[in-house]
Amino acid sequence: MLNSTVASPVTYTDYFNDISQYNVHLNVFERAWMAWYAYMQNDVLATGIMSFTLHELIYFGRALPFIIMDKIPYFRRYKIQAQKMPTLSEQWACARLVLLSHFTVELPQIWLFHPMAQYTGLSTTVPFPSWVTMAWQISLFFVLEDAWHYWLHRALHTPRLYKMIHKLHHQYSAPFGLAAEYASPLETMILAFGSVGIPIVFCAITKNLHIVTMYIWIVLRLFQAIDAHSGYEFPWSLHHFLPFWAGADHHDVHHEKFLGNYASSFRWWDAALDTDIGSSCGNAKKRAANAKLEKSQ
Numbered sequence: 001m002l003n004s005t006v007a008s009p010v011t012y013t014d015y016f017n018d019i020s021q022y023n024v025h026l027n028v029f030e031r032a033w034m035a036w037y038a039y040m041q042n043d044v045l046a047t048g049i050m051s052f053t054l055h056e057l058i059y060f061g062r063a064l065p066f067i068i069m070d071k072i073p074y075f076r077r078y079k080i081q082a083q084k085m086p087t088l089s090e091q092w093a094c095a096r097l098v099l100l101s102h103f104t105v106e107l108p109q110i111w112l113f114h115p116m117a118q119y120t121g122l123s124t125t126v127p128f129p130s131w132v133t134m135a136w137q138i139s140l141f142f143v144l145e146d147a148w149h150y151w152l153h154r155a156l157h158t159p160r161l162y163k164m165i166h167k168l169h170h171q172y173s174a175p176f177g178l179a180a181e182y183a184s185p186l187e188t189m190i191l192a193f194g195s196v197g198i199p200i201v202f203c204a205i206t207k208n209l210h211i212v213t214m215y216i217w218i219v220l221r222l223f224q225a226i227d228a229h230s231g232y233e234f235p236w237s238l239h240h241f242l243p244f245w246a247g248a249d250h251h252d253v254h255h256e257k258f259l260g261n262y263a264s265s266f267r268w269w270d271a272a273l274d275t276d277i278g279s280s281c282g283n284a285k286k287r288a289a290n291a292k293l294e295k296s297q
Helices: 012-022 028-040 043-069 073-078 088-111 113-120 131-155 159-171 177-181 185-206 211-229 247-257 268-272 280-296
Strands: none
Touching: 012 028, 028 043, 043 088, 043 113, 043 177, 043 211, 088 113, 088 177, 088 185, 113 185, 131 185, 131 211, 131 268, 159 185, 177 211, 185 211, 211 247, 247 280
16 A cells, blocks of 8 residues: 655645635635745744835835826826926935835844734734724824824924934925935934834733734835825825825925924824924915905905
8 A cells, every 4th residue: 555645835825725724714814824924934034024025015116106196297286396396316316215224224123023023922823803903003003103203203303303313304395205214214213113112012011912903004104104205285185084184285394394293194283282384285275365365455
């Protein structure tokens, strides 16, 4: 009688099919997740590669539509500072520095993320948490990050810290999407704590956070940061539906004036502490109203 042997999984697809066969209670994303970690055989490497790849794809992928719009005359009507369109050479110079920062500053931190996450109790297993759990945790992170960003960003505008740290980020008075993370390494670490450090601290205290929730939060935060620096104000921009949302309408003025409007996602800190210097929509309406008044006189 011949001995029959069952081949061990070799490729990622082999692992996925093997896991799917015995874990029918899991959805396709959870099976894919299990297969990735099983295939890599190294949790630190698996998390590191996934985290860095996700960051790069989302960052440059979200910035790309704005780069394309800059070259299409139709979208010029939505550009807040249309007289200061970024050139391809400016965007390429910005991309080079951002990539350098990603590989020299952010990549080492991302590589340390899994050991730190495990130490604080961040879950990487399946099944994933419910959408309700992820929704309230991400909402909390938005609020806490916005507070952190407001106070630290405002501190970076004090004369000494501005000159030492923050001045580089203000090289472009008319921002564009790629410039969201155009900053000195020290600024990147300081402000990034709001996006990464706060969830880690939350996890250390509550022992109730999944890395998938963390990934969704980071993706949404990247979208927010790139949109805020895009330089575009659309009729469908989120602040038209959520008046307390900041976006490019709020942040573009900060780059133009070099002060005020320090918050990242929301407008309430600037409104409450008298650092609100208006918005592109509001300022445009004021100019239109003044022009109409002068014409009637």
